[in-house]
Amino acid sequence: MLVTTEQGKRLNEILDLQEKVVSMWLDYWEEYSHFGTGPFWVIVLMLVVPLVILYFKIDRTNVFQLGFYGFNIHTWFTYSDAIAMRTGHVYYPFQAIPVMPVNFALDASLVPVTFMLVYQWCINNNKNVFLYGILTSAFFSFLLKPVMAAWDLIKLGNGMNYFYLFLNYLVILIMAIVITKIFIYLKHHPRIYKNK
Numbered sequence: 001m002l003v004t005t006e007q008g009k010r011l012n013e014i015l016d017l018q019e020k021v022v023s024m025w026l027d028y029w030e031e032y033s034h035f036g037t038g039p040f041w042v043i044v045l046m047l048v049v050p051l052v053i054l055y056f057k058i059d060r061t062n063v064f065q066l067g068f069y070g071f072n073i074h075t076w077f078t079y080s081d082a083i084a085m086r087t088g089h090v091y092y093p094f095q096a097i098p099v100m101p102v103n104f105a106l107d108a109s110l111v112p113v114t115f116m117l118v119y120q121w122c123i124n125n126n127k128n129v130f131l132y133g134i135l136t137s138a139f140f141s142f143l144l145k146p147v148m149a150a151w152d153l154i155k156l157g158n159g160m161n162y163f164y165l166f167l168n169y170l171v172i173l174i175m176a177i178v179i180t181k182i183f184i185y186l187k188h189h190p191r192i193y194k195n196k
Contacts, residue, residue: 022099029098039094039153047096047105050113059120068183070116072176078107080168089160093152103154111140115176129177137169 033040058066081102084090092103118136122129141162148154156162 025095025098029095033094033098037094039151040096042151042153043094043096043103043105047109050109054113054116057117057120059124062120062123065123065180065184066116066120069119069176069180070112072179073115073172074108074112076172076175077111078102080172081107084160084168088158089156090165091155091157093155114140115173130173133173133177134170137166137173141166141169 081090085092085101095103097104115133115136118132119129121127122132145154145162145165149156156165
């Protein structure tokens, strides 16, 4: 596919602006969010502590199911966070990794690990995953996020509020549960393909 001259100019303009934005984030990080700031270390703890807890607490007999569910949560949450940030609905004044378009500690560790451990507890104790997932979503939306906002670790804009965050968590929860159930079903109902 040929790129028209006008299209090429427009794309180059966007790429130049993107490069400037990344440079501005790096400058901002060096000035306000670097290793010497308290928020940086809070974010690092939000990244490291859940992963350490997961290492010791994960049920290794169900590790692939739990990991798949957690990866679902991580993936969908990262996508939704990236969209929210790009559209100005959510942003994070402090980052551990300044070039990441999302809060890496939340998206890759704290949120998925918490949901994984709740999921593990539910399947090991025959509890309703959806119900406890709703409670976990409420905890993040109505307790943790307001605390993070009070500490200036998250900012909401463009009409975003904690209830909308809660709805976002619910959509992600439903997708992760359904996709995981589909794959569990496929595992227990394999198709045998014979080589001819």
